[in-house]
Structures are given as structure tokens and as C-alpha cells.
Amino acid sequence: MKGKKVIPPVLEIQHLSVEFMPDKKTHLRAVEDVSFDLHEGELLGLVGESGCGKTTMMLSILRLLPGAGRITSGRVLYRGKDLLDLTEPQMSVYRWKEIAIIFQGAMNALNPVRTVRDQIAEAITCHELKTTKEKLTRRVDDLLELVGIPAARGSQYPFQFSGGMRQRVMIAMALACSPSVVIADEPTTALDVMIQAQILELLQDLSRKLGLAVILVTHDLGVVAEICDHVLVMYGGVTAEYADVDTIYNHPMHPYTIDLIRAFPNLENPLDSLISIPGYPPRLDALPRGCRFSPRCPKAFNRCHAEQPPVYSLDGVHSASCFLVEGKHA
Amino acid sequence: METFIPPTGAKAVYLKLRGNWMAWAGILMLLTVILMAVFAPVIAPFDPYAPVKVTIDDIYQPPSAQHWLGTDDAGRDVFSNFVYGARVSLIVGFFASFISVVIGGVIGISSGFFGGKVELILMRFTDIMLVIPDLPLAVVLVALTSPSLGNIIFVIGILGWTSTARLVRSQTLSVKERKFVLRAKAIGSGNTHIIRRHIFPLVLPLMVANSVLVISLAILEESTLSFLGLGDPTMISWGQMLNFAFTRGGVSSGAWWALLAPGLGIVWVVLGLTFLGHGLEQVFNPQLEAHHLAVGNNMVVRESKGAGNEG
Secondary structure, three states: OHHHHHOOOOEEEEEEEEEEOOOOOOOEEEEEEEEEEEOOOOEEEEEOOOOOOHHHHHHHHOOOOOOOEEEEEEEEEEOOEEHHHOOHHHHHHHEOOOEEEEOOOHHHHOOOOOOHHHHHHHHHHHHOOOOOHHHHHHHHHHHHHHOOOOHHHHHOOHHHOOHHHHHHHHHHHHHOOOOOEEEEEOOOOOOOHHHHHHHHHHHHHHHHHHOOEEEEEEOOHHHHHHHOOEEEEEEOOEEEEEEEHHHHHHOOOOHHHHHHHHOOOOOOOOHHHOOOOOOOOOOHHHOOOOOOOHHHOOOOOHHHHHOOOOOEEOOOOOEEOOHHHHHHOO | OOOOOOOOHHHHHHHHHOOOHHHHHHHHHHHHHHHHHHOHHHHOOOOOOOOOOOOHHHOOOOOOOOOOOOEOOOOOEHHHHHHHHHHHHHHHHHHHHHHHHHHHHHHHHHHHHHOHHHHHHHHHHHHHHHHOOHHHHHHHHHHHOOOOHHHHHHHHHHHOOHHHHHHHHHHHHHHHOOHHHHHHHHHOOOHHHHHHHHHHHHHHHHHHHHHHHHHHHHHHHHHHHHHOOOOOOOOOOHHHHHHHHHHOOOOOOOOHHHHHHHHHHHHHHHHHHHHHHHHHHHHHOHHHOOOOOOOOOHHHHHHHHHHOOOO
């Protein structure tokens, strides 16, 4: 345990809060006080329903929030350096070279009128201005082969690729500058199960081989259980629970985590225990008073409706934001 | 297995254009005029710029074996004038529209991409230019400067960019929001790079289609200016031929031949350009395009020959 803490994490997110301000009076708190660490070679699963701030948080790590969004507090430390202090040109040096992102929906993330090779090369030339043409070609070929695409197909256009291949192109592109951190934002959405498995296996493989730290944003708890080391469960923009994958699955503390796990089919406890969580995630313009999960929480009591629980840290990295764990925290 | 690579570039454009009769009609119509303009000295039986000796009988002669389309108010051959007039129309059309499309493209892309104050200023300026009637302003500008060919091109060029700017801006706005632009930003590329490599290539096809329509407007405008007597007096253009026929008694003396050829010429070119413009728009505008697996599309045709594969 102690030996692990000596190695500093690659990426530290500390108390990150993001707001959207569509106009001057409205403040929509999309992400509030989220913290996590990411070590080399670690796969972090980020789960939660749609609209709970996962993508927003990932974009804010790279400072790519759309116009109305801004980071109101917190720090994003990359190897000890706060990315939020950098100027825009300094930030572009970190983008992709250090932290790359695989976007949700690979078709849209590729320019339809340029060849795949051209677009992967773009990522390289953006950071290494001096590469020769031959080197560049060889590098792109290697990257394509790495993700299992014949190098000859690099000269084709994105529409000539299937969904899974496009996703693999995006992964190849993400690896182009050998970053330390790859953010994979729902890399398997809209892919069939076989391709999903291929893509995830590829990610896991690369993470092990290259020592990549990967943040995997997903809805799919099954995927998380299979390949991730740590899990961050988000709900309505706040941390519900953060722990290693065993703890999340075997000793979940937050009622939301418990319900989420029970809402997924599982080979050991077959279908009869499957539940669905009634209701919807909160709207940002109408957040409930108190705990954001309280309106849907089966175990909510008076206090839950009155105040927002802080993030209690339990043993090790395990932490949860629920009054039920209050007595148990270290 | 051999990897199937569908055609790209010029071949892909040809395949897309193949079934588009509008584009082909436009190309054909335009090609006749371009050939006529290029080979004017070969085609025209007389040189319209050469001095001629005229008697009163030579004026407004009806079509005959010697003068296929009759003669004009100065006893010159209308057919030769018509052939040479195509040159001015095309030169003015191409160069003026080039100026327009460049100005419109720059203003449209920068206002669409940068947004905010840049957009506010540029688009209000565009609105102002849009509400000022082009023709009176062009008349004033040409009258103030001298009516030479260069000046006419310049004036038409700097007045005709508004529609292009609006079109390009709206396309830029939609392209800007697409994921690959965000991805390009995430890669760490700057604004210039994003505009050059990601925005411009997707705006260009619409600009090309639009520029064809702008050419036709420029040709019309040149004809109008010439008809109003503001054309370059040293050059024969279709507008000028109409002007002479109109003001020098061609209409009142029933010389229909002096009006017919230049009038039809203008209609022919403008119609051809409009056909071509709409045809190109159908090819280039992705919103009007059929699915890539639709019958008749090049992918389906090629795949059925058994070359397709999926790695």
C-alpha cells in the first residue's frame, strides 16, 4: 500500500467544478467537486447515466469546454503541473502529446473529406514539426498495424471504413504522439458486441504494453468490471463513489452504485435480481435540494433532502458521498 | 485479397456528375461560349475593331449571305460583334466573380469561425452591403472612375460578394460544430490550421457551386452597365451591342437582328451557368446527396463486380 503511494500519479484531478453559463444569470453546475488520481498503466472506469457530467469533465481536463462552460474551481495536475494555469498556446503542447482523447462517435471525429492517413499524420506533424515524409509514413503505417488495420487502407476515406474500424483509427490517432494518458469517451457506443469486445481488448492490451493510463467513460458496468482497475461512479455531476473495481462490485456503499450494479445482468446472479432505478437523472437547471440522488434514492431520509453530503473517504482510495457511510469513514 | 479502393478526386467527381443532366447541359452550354470566345478571330468573318467604310445602305442591313446576322448601326457585322462580345462577358464574369468569391469566402469563414465581435462587425457590414442596391451603386462607381474593363471588373467584384459571404458563413457555422473540429483542437492545432485543413475543404465545394452562380450575376451586371452606356467604349460586349441597338434607332427601325443575338447570348450563358451551378450544388452539397449505398452510386456499382472487402 505504502509503496504504491510513492509513485506520483500521472494525472490528478482535485476538487474540479465546472459550470455552464448560457446567459449571465444562469449558472448550471455540471460538475462539482470531483477528485481522482490516475497512475501509469491504470484503467479508470468512469460510469454514470447520460448527462451526469462525464464528458464535460473529460473535456475540461483538456480545456476544450464549449463557449458557455467554464472551470470554476479545482486543479488538473498533469505530472504535478496545473493545466488550468497554462496559457492557450502552452496548453496546445500538452494536448495529444501528453493527454489524448478518443471522442464519442468516431465517424464524426474524422474529417469526411480527408484520408485516414492524412488525419493520423496531422496529429504527429502538429507536435513534431521536423519529421521527414518517410518517417511519417512509416509511423502511420505502424500505428495502423498496431490497431489491426492494413496500412494500405490508410489512403481511404472515413466513409469507406466500418464503425469498428473508424474507432480503431481514432485509437491509432490517439496513440500517434505516444501520450501518457488516453481518455476514451464511450469508445464502444453504437458498435456491436463483437466489435466492442475487440476495441476494449485492444485498449486494455495497449495500456499494458505501453504503460498508458486510460480513462474509460462508459455506461457499461460489465465492461468496467472486466478491464478497469478503479471505478468512479458519477451522479448528477458529483462523485457518488470512487474505489477499486473489487470494492465497487463486492462492497458498494452508495445506494446509487448498489442500484446500478443490480440494474446490470450478471452471470452469477441471473436475471431475477435485475432492477431499474425509477426516475431520471436531475436536470441541471432544476437540481434537487440536498443530495442530488435523494429524489430517486430508496434509502433517503430527511437529512438527504436538506443538505448535500460531502465526499467521505473510507479505507484506501474508497470514497463515497452518502450520509449512510458517515460513521464508517476514516 | 485485393483491397478495394473506390475512386477519388476528379474521377469521383466525374462519377457523381455522370447522371446529372443539369450539370452536363450547363457544361455543354458554357463550353460552346468559351470556345467561341477563345477562337473568335477564327470564327468571326469580320474584325469588329477594324475601321470600316460605310455608306448609308450598310446600316441595319437584314441578315444576308455576307452578313449572317445583318449589320448594326455602324454597318458592322453583327455576328462578328457577337462572337467578339462573348470575350468581354466571360472575362468580366470570371474575374469579377473571382474577386467576389474571395472576399465573400474570407468574410464568411472568419465571421463564422471566430464568432463574437468579429462576426457582429462583419455580418452587419454584409447586411449594409446587402441592402444597398447594387446597380445604382455600380453605376455611380463606374461613372466616378473611368469605364475601363479593369474598373468594371473591380466594381462588380467588390459589390457581388454578399450572398457568398452569407452562404459561406452558414456552412462554416455548421462545420465548426462538428466533432472533428473539436478533435483537431484536442490534437493541439491552432486556428489557422483548423481553418485551412478542416473548415475550408468542407466549405470549398459550396463556394465553387456558388461562384458559378456569381459568374452569371456578374455577366448580367456587366451587360446591364454596358446597356446603360457605362461599358468600356473600346470593347464590344453584348450589353454594349444592345445599348447601341436601343439608343441608335435599331428598335424603331425594326432591326431585330441587332437585338436578338446579344440578348440570346446573355440568356444562353446565364442559363448554362445556372444549370451548372445547380448541378454542382447537387453533387457537392452533402445534404442533397443520396446514401452511399444507393443504387447508381459508384460504390454499389463497383462492389457488385466482386471487389469489395472489409478488413
